[in-house]
Amino acid sequence: MNFAPRTLRKHILDMSFAGGTVHIPSAFSIVEILSTLYSKHLNYSKDNMHGLERDSLVLSKGHGVMALYACLYQAGILDELDLKNYFKDGSRLKGLSDTHVPGLEVTSGSLGHGLSVGTGMALGHKMAGRPHQVFAVVGDGEMNEGPMWEALLFASHFKLDNLIVIVDKNGFQAMGPTNEVMSLGNLSQKFAAFDFAVEEVDGHDLSELDRALTTLRGQKDGKPKALIANTTKGKGVSFMENDNRWHYTRLDNSTYHGAVKEVEGL
Amino acid sequence: MRNSFIQTLVRRAKVDPKIFLLTGDIGFSLLEPFAEQFPDRFLNVGIAEQNMMGIAAGLSREGYTVFTYSIGNFPTLRCMEQIRYDICYHQSNVKIIAVGAGYAYGSLGVSHHTTEDLGMLRTLPNMVVTSPGDPNEVGALTDFLCTHNGPCYMRLNKVGEPILNGTINSLSLGEVLQVKEGEGTAVLTTGAVLPEAFNFIRSERPDYALYSFPFVSPIDTQAMTKILNRFPRIMTVEEHQMNCGFGSAILEIANDLFYRGQISKMPPVQRVAIPNKFVGFSGSQEYLRREVGLSL
Numbered sequence: 001m002n003f004a005p006r007t008l009r010k011h012i013l014d015m016s017f018a019g020g021t022v023h024i025p026s027a028f029s030i031v032e033i034l035s036t037l038y039s040k041h042l043n044y045s046k047d048n049m050h051g052l053e054r055d056s057l058v059l060s061k062g063h064g065v066m067a068l069y070a071c072l073y074q075a076g077i078l079d080e081l082d083l084k085n086y087f088k089d090g091s092r093l094k095g096l097s098d099t100h101v102p103g104l105e106v107t108s109g110s111l112g113h114g115l116s117v118g119t120g121m122a123l124g125h126k127m128a129g130r131p132h133q134v135f136a137v138v139g140d141g142e143m144n145e146g147p148m149w150e151a152l153l154f155a156s157h158f159k160l161d162n163l164i165v166i167v168d169k170n171g172f173q174a175m176g177p178t179n180e181v182m183s184l185g186n187l188s189q190k191f192a193a194f195d196f197a198v199e200e201v202d203g204h205d206l207s208e209l210d211r212a213l214t215t216l217r218g219q220k221d222g223k224p225k226a227l228i229a230n231t232t233k234g235k236g237v238s239f240m241e242n243d244n245r246w247h248y249t250r251l252d253n254s255t256y257h258g259a260v261k262e263v264e265g266l
Numbered sequence: 267m268r269n270s271f272i273q274t275l276v277r278r279a280k281v282d283p284k285i286f287l288l289t290g291d292i293g294f295s296l297l298e299p300f301a302e303q304f305p306d307r308f309l310n311v312g313i314a315e316q317n318m319m320g321i322a323a324g325l326s327r328e329g330y331t332v333f334t335y336s337i338g339n340f341p342t343l344r345c346m347e348q349i350r351y352d353i354c355y356h357q358s359n360v361k362i363i364a365v366g367a368g369y370a371y372g373s374l375g376v377s378h379h380t381t382e383d384l385g386m387l388r389t390l391p392n393m394v395v396t397s398p399g400d401p402n403e404v405g406a407l408t409d410f411l412c413t414h415n416g417p418c419y420m421r422l423n424k425v426g427e428p429i430l431n432g433t434i435n436s437l438s439l440g441e442v443l444q445v446k447e448g449e450g451t452a453v454l455t456t457g458a459v460l461p462e463a464f465n466f467i468r469s470e471r472p473d474y475a476l477y478s479f480p481f482v483s484p485i486d487t488q489a490m491t492k493i494l495n496r497f498p499r500i501m502t503v504e505e506h507q508m509n510c511g512f513g514s515a516i517l518e519i520a521n522d523l524f525y526r527g528q529i530s531k532m533p534p535v536q537r538v539a540i541p542n543k544f545v546g547f548s549g550s551q552e553y554l555r556r557e558v559g560l561s562l
Contacts, residue, residue, distance in 0.1 A: 052328055099356060105327075106352075113352055116317045120324020127306060128328070147348075150317035157312075 003035040003074055005206070009236045009263040011070035011083065017256045019087030021095055025234030025246045027066040029170040029203070030137060033229055036209040037135055038071045041217070046076050049103065055132050056121055058105045060114025061139035061168060062097035065104070069093060072103040112145025114138070115165065119151045122163040122224075133217070137166045141173025144182050149194075152224075156195040159222035164213070165196070167226065168203065170233035172244050191226040203229025237262050267422040267458070268296055268365055270401035274408035275333065279304050282412060286325055290315050290336040292365070297335065315340050319348035319360070326358040331412060335363045338371065338378045342387060342419065353417045354392045360418075361411045367397065367421035367457055368505030369545075369554040376544050379554075380421060384456075385510030387419050388483035394418040394439065397504075397512070399460035399478040400427050403443070406434040407480055414439070423458035430464055431478065440486035442493070448475030452497035456482055456512045459503045459560075466562035474501075482512050490519050494529045503538040505560060513537030538562065 012027045037057055038044075048054040059068050069086065072078040078093075078101070085091045092101055096109030105121070108114040118136040125132045142148065155163050173181050184190070191198045197219050199212035209229065216225040233247075234240030237259045251259065276299050279285040286307045287300055301308040307330075311318045315336060322332040334341055341364050342349065353360045364380060371378040388395045396411075396419060398404040404422065411418050430445055445460070446467065455463045456479040467474045475497065479485065494500070500520075502513035516535060523529045540558050547557075555561055 107355060110347060110351055112316075113320055113348060116320020116348070117324040117327075117352055119317070120321035121327055122324075123309075123321060124325050124328035124330065147314070147316040147320065150312075150314035151320065154311060154314065154317055154321065158309075 001039070001074055001076075003038045003071060005031045005035050005236070006263055007074065008035060008067060008070040010260065011073060012066045013251065013256060013259050013263060015066055015069060015083045015086040017251045018084055020250050021066070021087050022248050022250060023063045023066065023095065024251070025240050026061065026064045026139075028235045028237070028240065029231040029233050030064045030067050030168050031236065032204045032206055032209060033137060033166055033168065034067050034071050036206055036213065038075065040210055041213050042135060043132065049077065052130065053132070056105050056118065056134045058114050058118030058121070058134060058136040059097050060106065060108050060118065060136055061111065061142050062108030062114065063095070064137070064139070064168070065095070065097040068097065068104065075103070077103040111139065111142040112147045115148050115151045119155050119160065119163060122155070122160045123158060125162055126158070126160055131162075133162050133164060135164050135166060137168060139173075140167055140169045140171065140178050140184060140187070141181070143167070143184055143187070144173070152191070152194045152196070155224040160224045161220065161222050164216060164225040164227060167228050168231055169228055170231040172233045172242070172247070174247065176244065188228050191228070195223055196226040197221070197223045198226045198228065200228040200230065203231035204235055267398060267401050267404045267427055268425055270404040271363065271408050271422055272296055272300060274405045275412075276300050276303060278409065278412045279307065282331070283307075284329060284331045285333065285412060286330040287333045287335065288318055288322055290318050290334070290340060292336050316345040316348050319345045320352055322360045323348070323352035323356065323358045326360050330359070332360045333363055333411075334360060335365070338364060338366045338380045339383060342383050346386065349387075349393070349417070350390055354390045357392050357416045359415055362417075362419045363422065364419070365422045365424060367423050369551045370424040370458070372551050372554040373548045375548060376546065379545065381505070381507050381540055383419075383421060384482050384504070384506050384512060385514070388515060392417055393483070394481070395483040396420045396480055397457040397482050398422065398480050399455060399457055400430045402429050402431040402434050403478065403480045406437045410437050410439075421457065427458055428461050430460055437480060440481045440484045442486055442489040443478045443480065444475070445478050446476040448473050450474070450497065451499040451501060452477060452493050453501045453503060454479060454493075454516060455503040456480075457505055459505050462555075462562060463503050479512065482515055485515065485519060487519060487523065491523055491528055494520055494523060494533055498531070498533055500533045500535045501538060502535060503562065505555065506539055508537060508539040508542050511539055513539055
């Protein structure tokens with residue numbers, strides 16, 4: 001199955017244009033993360049998705065959901081019609097992650113919830129002696145929310161080494177750069193202080209992401225894991241990168257075609 | 267009531283391996299029997315109620331019937347969004363148990379006065395809101411919670427409540443219990459004000475009928491139709507704010523039945539409840555009830 005970043009970005013642009021939606025940059029910043037998970041690390045497919053013998057990807061930053069839809073389409077779990085009807089009246093595919101869509105583990109339109117639910121799933125696996133992993137993709141702005149830190153304390157205390165938190169550290173939140181709105185300080189150090197095993201990488205480097213995930217998963221010291229992915233909001237389209245207005249902007253004919261050209265040219 | 271809850275839960279957990287109990291660091295000298303017998307199905311998640319609800323939702327995804335336990339408003343108001351979103355929207359099999367309904371912990375102050383929970387929770391789709399009137403109702407409701415698939419809430423009083431119902435073998439969703447037959451006026455109560463209503467009727471109004479409502483939402487509308495057709499006057503009693511509580515629920519049902527022509531008259535409903543105020547001083551449950559005018 002093909003989870004190439006350029007394919008995923010093209011799907012995101014297509015569905016966003018068809019549905020007249022926003023949140024494109026939030027989806028773009030997690031493309032390489034999801035690509036690496038779906039191609040190399042996530043034991044999840046059409047065949048095992050309905051049982052308990054599988055890994056889980058919990059997208060806690062639910063507004064990045066178009067990237068996840070793109071992966072689920074590539075995995076054969078969503079179809080052409082789903083993507084074409086994204087955001088339209090009566091569509092099951094909403095603008096924010098929702099479990100009524102096959103393949104989505106959590107409904108995460110509200111930030112700060114998904115990590116706790118994913119932590120509960122990791123706990124369930126651990127207590128039942130199942131070997132499966134829970135990968136929770138969270139936002140840096142999302143780390144403002146209190147329950148995120150409750151979940152981190154919990155994960156360490158209960159030695160959930162099957163929980164891997166991946167922070168999409170794209171440096172922005174709704175009203176501006178995270179450093180200006182609510183600084184996270186040294187995030188790697190904070191996770192380490194919460195007794196997580198931490199890796200920090202360029203979040204758009206597929207081989208680095210793969211290496212870091214492999215390293216983390218190889219550690220069996222009882223610590224939960226954190227992968228801080230330094231990303232660029234809007235990555236892949238030059239006029240979107242680091243321009244927070246694009247968080248709220250819909251594509252029109254000209255920007256859609258301009259974006260597609262860049263994404264396919266990469 | 268606390269003991270009736272944990273004893274019933276332990277009995278159930280012996281035969282149902284899916285029952286899992288989480289506590290937000292509350293339950294000293296109460297939950298130990300469960301924790302000791304089922305260590306792989308019990309967890310103290312610490313003083314972190316929002317996370318507790320997320321954890322409960324995650325566990326319920328893996329097939330567990332999850333009970334969350336805390337005191338007062340902490341397992342509800344503090345984490346309402348988690349309840350709404352992670353639990354109610356997904357119809358997760360999570361049962362929220364709050365000890366300390368009303369002014370049961372009156373002397374601890376407003377933080378521990380559980381007086382708006384019924385109103386808040388009954389607004390949520392898919393949430394079954396329960397409020398037992400005595401330890402027998404607690405046992406039957408706990409049984410119900412263990413078998414009902416979906417979100418539930420139960421507000422327990424504390425300890426030492428008199429038993430006023432006979433044996434209750436089982437409860438169906440929304441069931442209404444007749445505690446005393448009567449005529450003219452029907453007193454409808456929910457929760458631990460049941461003994462007060464019972465005593466009031468026995469000493470001052472022996473002709474009144476008394477019904478206990480273990481379910482605040484939903485309520486069996488057929489039972490309500492019968493009551494409203496039989497009794498020209500209704501009194502509701504609850505240890506909860508006047509706004510949006512049990513009495514409001516009864517008004518809603520009466521209105522809707524009247525609107526649909528299923529009852530011929532709108533009865534006058536006297537609502538006895540807390541008059542929408544906070545009580546800023548300490549006191550026992552009896553004292554505080556009197557002070558706010560919640561007495562019969």
